[in-house]
Amino acid sequence: MLLDLKYEIIYGPVQSRRLGRSLGVNILPPQKKVCTFDCLYCQYGLSDFKMKNEGEENTFPSVSEVFTALDQALKKLSQPVNYITFSGNGEATLHPHFKEIVEGVRQLRDTLSPTSKTAILSNSTEVNDPVVRETLAKLDARIMKLDAGTQGMFIHYNRPAGWVTLEDTVAGLASLEDVTIQSLFTKGPEGNFTPGHVSSWIKQIKKIEPLFVQVYTLDRDSPTKTITSLDRGELLHIRTLLEMANIPAQYY
Numbered sequence: 001m002l003l004d005l006k007y008e009i010i011y012g013p014v015q016s017r018r019l020g021r022s023l024g025v026n027i028l029p030p031q032k033k034v035c036t037f038d039c040l041y042c043q044y045g046l047s048d049f050k051m052k053n054e055g056e057e058n059t060f061p062s063v064s065e066v067f068t069a070l071d072q073a074l075k076k077l078s079q080p081v082n083y084i085t086f087s088g089n090g091e092a093t094l095h096p097h098f099k100e101i102v103e104g105v106r107q108l109r110d111t112l113s114p115t116s117k118t119a120i121l122s123n124s125t126e127v128n129d130p131v132v133r134e135t136l137a138k139l140d141a142r143i144m145k146l147d148a149g150t151q152g153m154f155i156h157y158n159r160p161a162g163w164v165t166l167e168d169t170v171a172g173l174a175s176l177e178d179v180t181i182q183s184l185f186t187k188g189p190e191g192n193f194t195p196g197h198v199s200s201w202i203k204q205i206k207k208i209e210p211l212f213v214q215v216y217t218l219d220r221d222s223p224t225k226t227i228t229s230l231d232r233g234e235l236l237h238i239r240t241l242l243e244m245a246n247i248p249a250q251y252y
Contacts, residue, residue, distance in 0.1 A: 003043045003220070005031045005089050009061050009069040012081075017252045018143065018182070018214055019083040019119060023073060025105065026088025027066055027095045029059040035090030036125040038159040039147070040190055040224040044089065063097050067104050074112040083141065084109055086120040093126040099135040106138060119143060121182070125164045127172030136176060143180045143214070144173055147192055149200030157192050166204070173208045181210045185217055185238060186227035193230055198238060202245055213242055216252040 011024040028034045033047045040046075061069075070084070084105060086092040095101060102118075109116055119141035126132040127144070136142050146169070148154035154166040173179060183201070187193040192201075205213060215238045218229040230238075235251035242249040 005033060005044055007031050009066055010073040011088075013077070016083070016085070017216065017219075019085060019141075021081045022083045022085045022119075023077075023081045023116075024088060025066070025070065025084060025086050025092075027061055027086065027092050027098070027101055028089040029061075031089070032059070033090050034094055035123065036094070036161040036164055037091070037123045037145075039184075040157055040159070040227055041184060041186060041218060041222045043220060045223045060095050060097075063100050063104065066101050067108065070105060070108050071112070074108060077113070080113045080115045083117050083119045084113070085118075086122075086139075091123050091125065092120060093122055093129075093132045093136075099131055102135050102138055117141060121145075123158075124169050124173055125160060127176060128168055133172070133176065141180060142176060142178070143182050144176070145183070146170070146173065146181050146201070146204060146208070147183050147185070149197055149202070149204050153192055153197055153200075156190070170204050170207055173210075178211045179208065180212045180214060181205060181208060182214045182216070185215065185230050185235070186222070187230060187234070188227040190224060190226040191228070193234065193238075198241065202241060202247075205242070205247055206245060210247070213247055213249040214252060215239055215242070215249060 006026040007030045009026055013021050013023045016022040033044050038047055117140035120139055122144050124144040148157055151166045185193045239249045239251045
């Protein structure tokens with residue numbers, strides 16, 4: 001079953017495979033997918049809607065709405081969460097006031113939940129924007145997507161907006177410090193798990209020199225029926241190839 005798009009700004013806490021107990025922060029329009037990708041495996045389903053901070057800015061939650069929602073949620077928690085995580089209905093860095101929101105969220109965290117860390121799950125497409133890159137550096141964890149090793153696979157598998165290229169994305173990721181890469185692999189006629197492609201992907205990972213790579217696969221239904229999950233042995237194989245290239249990694 002696919003996930004319903006988030007209506008609320010704050011959701012959870014949820015138990016994350018990668019972040020432990022995480023409080024989600026959705027700063028995107030309610031019940032609307034706003035993303036520069038339209039990945040074949042997207043948990044929210046497929047969409048033709050992609051944007052880059054143009055038009056419909058008024059549909060995003062306001063800065064004050066985000067702060068009020070987080071303030072109330074943190075005060076209600078019976079115990080601190082491991083992470084306060086920017087995620088939700090697409091790509092959080094597309095919010096027109098992303099920098100201001102991150103700065104305010106950090107202040108609320110410091111006051112109301114100082115043991116919690118801040119994180120983002122991002123598709124990496126805005127890393128070449130200097131303001132976005134500066135803002136990402138203020139978070140405790142930058143978990144950035146890279147599923148493709150070639151431009152052809154990038155277009156086929158992630159289906160990016162027209163101005164986004166793999167070359168620019170990799171260059172932007174390489175400019176970030178202490179970045180964690182998340183990569184979702186699937187097999188099948190339209191999947192990205194082939195020997196040749198995995199090799200190309202590792203070459204791109206080496207350019208980035210990430211702190212860590214998180215390799216995972218589908219754990220719920222996909223909107224595309226021509227891709228399927230990898231088994232544990234296949235995930236282990238990818239991790240082994242990364243470790244042979246001296247890249248720290250784990251699979252989920």
